[in-house]
Amino acid sequence: MDVISENRCFGGVQGVYSHASDVTGCKMTFGAFLPAEAADGPVPVIWYLSGLTCTHANAMEKAGAQGWAAEQGVALIFPDTSPRGPGVADDEAYDLGQGAGFYVNATEAPWASHFRMWDYVADELPALVGRELAIDLERQAITGHSMGGHGALTLAMAHPGRFASVSAFAPIANPVASDWGRKQLGAYLGADEAAWGRHDASVQMLERGFDGPVLIDQGGSDQFLDLLRPEALSQAMAARRQEGVFRMQKGYDHSYFFVSSFMEDHVNFHAEALWA
């Protein structure tokens, strides 16, 4: 693991690291915030998965999470959103290929050789940060924004017992029924829609739910409401009798000004579950 940068931040350290990934077959970069308490031993962690077009840097610089994480004594990990590099397949569209991994393991050409973000975020990166940083893998929580909210919810439900809590900011909530989903799941997983359901938060919520509390924030003036389909997730949460809260936030859009406005609530929500 190579150190790209380390900056003191709210009494802790905001680092950026890179490593050769066996899973994605390329060099991967991620951000990690460790609070001051990490100097004395492993601390709980909140994963933050980012949205379309983002790298590890967007949330690290704009979401305003470090101050709240420092107050709670928890770490933050900011993975990238896809494999990258000249040898990695890409597409001209902003919503497919590099920057748009959708947190799946691609099975179709030309994506299958590198686009394995599900395994990367679920297995390889946790093992790495558990080994290299003062992170306690027995206490994990997960959140994300937009495509990253989709990733957080689907990963959390697929790994019962791993995450104490899950939250999302304006998640892509029902990709099997949205142009933010059908295009990408078709490209990465193929035309057989039977393989798509495990990557749809609303489908998974109905089928199995999450074994802990859930917090969803959605901007009421989000310019992508038709693509996000929050109503599918809200309906599924209620139908499942899922422990959790779904909040429609009047006037907020899809930007980091929305995310940062509610970051305190999300970090505190996860900290309560992590320290329980």
Place this chain on the structure above:
Amino acid sequence: MDVISENRCFGGVQGVYSHASDVTGCKMTFGAFLPAEAADGPVPVIWYLSGLTCTHANAMEKAGAQGWAAEQGVALIFPDTSPRGPGVADDEAYDLGQGAGFYVNATEAPWASHFRMWDYVADELPALVGRELAIDLERQAITGHSMGGHGALTLAMAHPGRFASVSAFAPIANPVASDWGRKQLGAYLGADEAAWGRHDASVQMLERGFDGPVLIDQGGSDQFLDLLRPEALSQAMAARRQEGVFRMQKGYDHSYFFVSSFMEDHVNFHAEALWA
């Protein structure tokens, strides 16, 4: 005044606006955060002046000030750092020309026709926001980072009675004795150093001081310590018996991870003076 964007943020609105500037002779862009209270009438304002290479956007996106401003019911204004555009003089160096206005009125060619950031920030922009936004010009405070800390301190001391308080993050504290200053003041104001002193915070602190409280934060591991010369300002503050606090923050560097770590303190410091 044209609206570039408006995003709901911490219960208020983060806007970006542009306008034709008579002072700089070009179109200028700035950011303005208005808290929810602004819907009911004018609110106090904190000016945030940015550093070299920055636009209005950097602090607006990375400094994490809006949440604290919302809590205190104060507005934030984020001006640009220079005139810009194809008809505006520039230099290949990052620290001269566009993005590096240094908050002076240039008198020398080729800069004099557009580079009048002193008058722009001191006069034209306050008049505009006082007219167009719910901002109470009777209650102003000012802060800034690096070159913007230099601007905040020199503007505050030159306008007694205008600002209730002034603060700075890692200001360029003594430009007449630094390569961050001698080059720019020479280019913009000419070789006669007699014209430079009013644009040096340490000189001004010794000569006249500030008629209110001062708060300075400086990272102890700032990579630019030799250029910033905080010791000159610290010495001047003590020699002047200036009301204020100078804090050397161990381990912090020059980045926005430093600025955001102490933003709560700065906003609360100004709010106390503004609401007094």
